[in-house]
Amino acid sequence: GAGVSQSPRYKVAKRGQDVALRCDPISGHVSLFWYQQALGQGPEFLTYFQNEAQLDKSGLPSDRFFAERPEGSVSTLKIQRTQQEDSAVYLCASSFRGNYEQYFGPGTRLTVT
Amino acid sequence: GDSVTQMEGPVTLSEEAFLTINCTYTATGYPSLFWYVQYPGEGLQLLLKATKADDKGSNKGFEATYRKETTSFHLEKGSVQVSDSAVYFCALSGIRKLIFGQGTELSVKP
Numbered sequence: 543g544a545g546v547s548q549s550p551r552y553k554v555a556k557r558g559q560d561v562a563l564r565c566d567p568i569s570g571h572v573s574l575f576w577y578q579q580a581l582g583q584g585p586e587f588l589t590y591f592q593n594e595a596q597l598d599k600s601g602l603p604s605d606r607f608f609a610e611r612p613e614g615s616v617s618t619l620k621i622q623r624t625q626q627e628d629s630a631v632y633l634c635a636s637s638f639r640g641n642y643e644q645y646f647g648p649g650t651r652l653t654v655t
Numbered sequence: 656g657d658s659v660t661q662m663e664g665p666v667t668l669s670e671e672a673f674l675t676i677n678c679t680y681t682a683t684g685y686p687s688l689f690w691y692v693q694y695p696g697e698g699l700q701l702l703l704k705a706t707k708a709d710d711k712g713s714n715k716g717f718e719a720t721y722r723k724e725t726t727s728f729h730l731e732k733g734s735v736q737v738s739d740s741a742v743y744f745c746a747l748s749g750i751r752k753l754i755f756g757q758g759t760e761l762s763v764k765p
Contacts, residue, residue, distance in 0.1 A: 546698070575752065584659075584744050584755030585699070598751050633698065640751055646691075646699040 544568070546647035548634050554653045555624045563619045563650045567636030574617050575644060576609055577633040585633050591617060592640060624654045657682040657749050661756035664742075668735055668763050676730040676759045678719075678745035686747040688712075688721050688728040693742045693758070702730075702743070735763045 547566045555561050567574050573592055577585035578601075587601040593614035602609070606625075611617040621628055631651050635644040662677040680688065690702040690712070703712035708723035717732045728745060740763045745756040 577753075582758070584746075584757045585753070587749075587752040587754070590751045601752070635699075635753075643701060643704070644753060645701075648696075648698040 546634055546636055546645050548632075548647040548650050550650060551648065552651050552653075554655060557624060557626060557654055559624055560620065560622045561624055561652065563621075563632050563652070565617045565619070565634030565636075565647060567615065567617070567634070568645055569615075571636035571638055571645075572614075573637045573640045573642075573644075574611060575635040575637075576617070576619050577635065578603075579631040579633055579649070581630070588619070588632075590640075621652075624652075626654050628652060629654045657686070657747060657754050659745050659747055659754055659756035661743075661745050661759050664758070664760040666759060666761050668761070670737055670763055670765050671734045672763075674730070674732040674735045674739075674761070676743055676745075676761070678728045678730065678756060680726050680728065680745075680747050682726075682747055682749075685723075686749065688719070689746040689748070689753070690717070690719055690728070690730050691744040691746060691755075693744065695741070699744065735761070737763045737765055739763050 576588040579585040590598040591611045606622045608620045631649040633649045634647045687706045689704045691699040692702045703714040705712040705721035711720045746753045
């Protein structure tokens with residue numbers, strides 16, 4: 543079956559622009575996670591959904607970051623008024639349930655110029 | 656809070672050499688421990704895991720043992736191949752999230 547897919551794979555944004563990053567989880571996976579991976583670092587947790595409910599958004603770095611999963615499937619991570627420090631790879635992962643193995647997508651590399 | 660510390664890279668080895676990548680953790684409770692691998696241009700893939708103390712995870716010739724007494728989960732492989740060149744991440748299961756180390760880049764030369 544298909545794995546986790548993310549689009550776009552690469553995004554270049556001018557500082558101040560808004561961006562939207564999409565994640566398609568594995569079909570039937572209840573849990574969905576977003577992580578941010580800065581260059582040369584490990585992924586850092588941003589937010590977690592169980593179905594359509596956002597149960598944890600403690601990792602979102604500022605109120606410019608917003609995530610949604612309105613129908614409990616596809617998720618979108620939106621960054622408003624992008625800043626240079628937002629440049630990173632954004633990883634999406636899904637799992638059957640919260641404590642099961644997480645499967646990662648290929649990531650979206652965001653470069654803010 | 657919970658955290659993971661890995662040995663710094665890059666690690667450069669010749670083919671067929673023995674590999675050890677050190678990983679130690681700090682956690683409350685009894686987390687599961689993982690090693691993920693990231694090949695160039697690809698997403699993270701689970702390499703192996705261990706869910707309780709003294710468990711040994713293994714896959715593709717890689718092994719790691721969950722050592723509660725030393726809070727460690729070191730990754731080992733007896734004979735590396737060029738195709739093992741990648742970045743390796745140690746991680747633990749926090750509440751509703753994974754907590755990762757900073758990654759160790761491995762380069763294997765023929």
